[in-house]
Amino acid sequence: MTRMLRQLRPYYGAAVFILLLTFLQTMSELFLPTLMADIVDTGIAHGNIPYIWRIGSYMLLFAALGMVCSITASYFSARVALGFGRDLRSRVFSHVEHFSLQEFDRIGTASLITRTTNDITQLQQVLTMLLRMMLMAPLMMLGGIIMAVSKQAQLSLIFIVVIPVLGLTIWLIGRRGFPLFKAQQKKLDRLNMVIRENLTGIRVIRAFNRDRYENVRFDGASRDLADTAIRVNKLMALMMPMMMLILDVSIICIVGFGSFQISYGNMQVGDLMAFVQYATQILFSFLMLSMIFIMIPRASASAARVNEVLDMQPDIVDPVATQAASGTVSAVAADMNTRAQPADQANNHPARDVVLEFDGVEFFYPGAEQPALKRISFQARRGEVTAIIGGTGSGKSTLVNLIPRFYDVSAGAIRLNGHDVRELTQERLREGVGYVPQKALLFTGTVADNIRYGKPDATQEQLVHAAQIAQADEFISRMPEGYNSEITQGGSNVSGGQKQRLSIARALVRQPELYIFDDSFSALDFKTDAKLRAALKQETVNATVLMVAQRVSTVRDADQIIVLDEGEIAGIGTHHELMQHSEVYREIVSSQLSEEESA
Numbered sequence: 001m002t003r004m005l006r007q008l009r010p011y012y013g014a015a016v017f018i019l020l021l022t023f024l025q026t027m028s029e030l031f032l033p034t035l036m037a038d039i040v041d042t043g044i045a046h047g048n049i050p051y052i053w054r055i056g057s058y059m060l061l062f063a064a065l066g067m068v069c070s071i072t073a074s075y076f077s078a079r080v081a082l083g084f085g086r087d088l089r090s091r092v093f094s095h096v097e098h099f100s101l102q103e104f105d106r107i108g109t110a111s112l113i114t115r116t117t118n119d120i121t122q123l124q125q126v127l128t129m130l131l132r133m134m135l136m137a138p139l140m141m142l143g144g145i146i147m148a149v150s151k152q153a154q155l156s157l158i159f160i161v162v163i164p165v166l167g168l169t170i171w172l173i174g175r176r177g178f179p180l181f182k183a184q185q186k187k188l189d190r191l192n193m194v195i196r197e198n199l200t201g202i203r204v205i206r207a208f209n210r211d212r213y214e215n216v217r218f219d220g221a222s223r224d225l226a227d228t229a230i231r232v233n234k235l236m237a238l239m240m241p242m243m244m245l246i247l248d249v250s251i252i253c254i255v256g257f258g259s260f261q262i263s264y265g266n267m268q269v270g271d272l273m274a275f276v277q278y279a280t281q282i283l284f285s286f287l288m289l290s291m292i293f294i295m296i297p298r299a300s301a302s303a304a305r306v307n308e309v310l311d312m313q314p315d316i317v318d319p320v321a322t323q324a325a326s327g328t329v330s331a332v333a334a335d336m337n338t339r340a341q342p343a344d345q346a347n348n349h350p351a352r353d354v355v356l357e358f359d360g361v362e363f364f365y366p367g368a369e370q371p372a373l374k375r376i377s378f379q380a381r382r383g384e385v386t387a388i389i390g391g392t393g394s395g396k397s398t399l400v401n402l403i404p405r406f407y408d409v410s411a412g413a414i415r416l417n418g419h420d421v422r423e424l425t426q427e428r429l430r431e432g433v434g435y436v437p438q439k440a441l442l443f444t445g446t447v448a449d450n451i452r453y454g455k456p457d458a459t460q461e462q463l464v465h466a467a468q469i470a471q472a473d474e475f476i477s478r479m480p481e482g483y484n485s486e487i488t489q490g491g492s493n494v495s496g497g498q499k500q501r502l503s504i505a506r507a508l509v510r511q512p513e514l515y516i517f518d519d520s521f522s523a524l525d526f527k528t529d530a531k532l533r534a535a536l537k538q539e540t541v542n543a544t545v546l547m548v549a550q551r552v553s554t555v556r557d558a559d560q561i562i563v564l565d566e567g568e569i570a571g572i573g574t575h576h577e578l579m580q581h582s583e584v585y586r587e588i589v590s591s592q593l594s595e596e597e598s599a
């Protein structure tokens with residue numbers, strides 16, 4: 001919580017101003033009962049009408065001052081709290097943007113959303129309260145006690161009994177409430193997760209007739225949250241009547257003992273009235289203080305959740321020193337040439353640039369006992385297509401995800417133009433890569449916006465060119481507004497194959513030097529797949545292409561094919577080489593092609 005308050009630095013000036021206004025408001029409120037006592041004891045008791053008018057107008061003046069201060073302070077505290085919330089939210093968001101996929105796996109997307117929205121809103125609300133009450137409560141309490149003692153010291157002894165009773169009640173309520181606040185936030189996380197899964201998986205839910213099951217699941221999560229929230233609110237609702245009861249009993253005692261004091265001539269009626277008001281102010285300020293002590297643990301629970309996100313250091317970071325290879329794929333290409341020569345010769349390949357090199361790569365997912373990849377070594381050259389084929393779960397996507405550093409290797413190294421990818425800054429590394437994910441993902445916006453995502457300054461010609469190669473231009477032109485047609489959330493108004501082609505166009509428009517297609521042709525029919533690969537060949541003569549595929553027809557023309565089996569390379573070579581030497585490849589081929597085709 002203290003760390004959170006440090007975020008308030010830009011608002012220190014406004015906070016001091018709020019505290020000043022609160023001070024003035026408190027002072028004017030503390031002064032009012034004394035003025036009222038004067039009116040009663042001096043003005044009314046002696047029938048001094050001008051005195052009543054004079055003191056009455058002072059009262060009006062102080063009341064007006066208090067009100068203006070209160071309104072202004074509320075306005076500024078709302079501004080400060082909202083500004084604080086906005087700053088914190090953008091800090092969390094930009095921090096999360098640097099997370100690698102491992103951190104997302106660890107916290108979970110639903111929880112990240114609750115922490116960025118609801119938890120920060122909680123902190124915002126508490127801050128508004130704190131700014132208003134932090135000074136007012138102790139000041140009002142102290143001032144109220146001083147004024148009450150000055151009116152009648154003996155009668156003030158009543159507070160020695162009342163305040164501990166009040167304190168104990170609030171402590172008991174707070175002690176029960178705190179674990180509930182924490183649980184409430186967790187249950188909100190869960191509800192968010194269920195909603196997310198339901199909304200994104202609506203088609204599967206419908207297809208499998210699981211609506212009722214999902215309704216029950218949602219209802220369970222919602223009820224669970226509601227039950228906890230009701231328990232929290234019941235506790236909080238108990239607080240007010242308890243406070244009022246204690247306050248009323250105290251007033252009865254004050255009036256009772258006070259009337260004795262009046263009858264003995266130790267006190268005047270006006271003073272007793274003022275005393276009652278001071279007692280109310282003292283007890284209410286105590287209530288305010290206790291609210292602060294209850295709200296702070298609640299906010300602390302939220303602050304801890306937000307801090308957990310902010311403290312989480314991404315596993316994948318940029319190199320610290322400027323030793324970081326400064327170039328993109330192309331900029332470091334010259335350097336690579338000399339390094340690559342021996343390897344080229346060793347492999348008897350024509351001396352083409354080795355752009356990408358896997359060198360004894362091993363990779364474990366966090367917490368996994370078995371490596372998802374082991375002993376992976378190969379080279380991919382400029383102007384060549386390297387295809388990766390293998391059964392499901394053989395590690396194809398894992399392999400390509402290591403190149404843009406979505407995850408870092410556990411052992412070995414991946415080199416891009418001779419530089420270990422961990423030596424490049426992530427931005428530079430990814431600048432030179434055109435990545436097409438396995439699951440095509442589009443954003444809300446127009447078709448053009450989506451393609452331009454790959455290169456924000458792309459011209460219309462470049463967009464159309466990319467779309468033509470991706471075999472997307474034809475269907476885009478048939479859309480009512482062509483390139484300006486809107487794509488709905490998640491790309492639900494285009495087909496799976498169209499989505500894939502648009503995400504291919506998005507990668508093509510960047511004209512990167514290394515293309516990664518992660519099973520990106522799977523939703524295309526054979527004809528479109530073939531047309532796309534033919535067009536791609538022309539486009540990528542100077543680029544390096546890494547293509548994950550399930551279909552042999554997609555990979556058979558590749559310059560080299562890597563066969564993956566249970567995370568290991570089971571064969572590497574051209575289609576013909578593999579047909580002769582790789583049993584695993586032959587099995588894949590025979591399961592897909594007729595003998596004639598496979599020859």
Ligand SMILES: Nc1ncnc2c1ncn2[C@@H]1O[C@H](COP(=O)(O)OP(=O)(O)OP(=O)(O)O)[C@@H](O)[C@H]1O
Nearest residue numbers: 105365366372390391392393394395396397398399
């Ligand atoms: N985020 C993850 N956390 C833990 N294990 C994972 C994760 N992603 C994949 N795996 C595991 O790693 C192995 C390789 O998965 P990967 O997705 O790379 O396979 P693939 O060859 O691309 O499969 P497919 O063709 O079905 O897409 C699998 O056993 C999978 O269970």
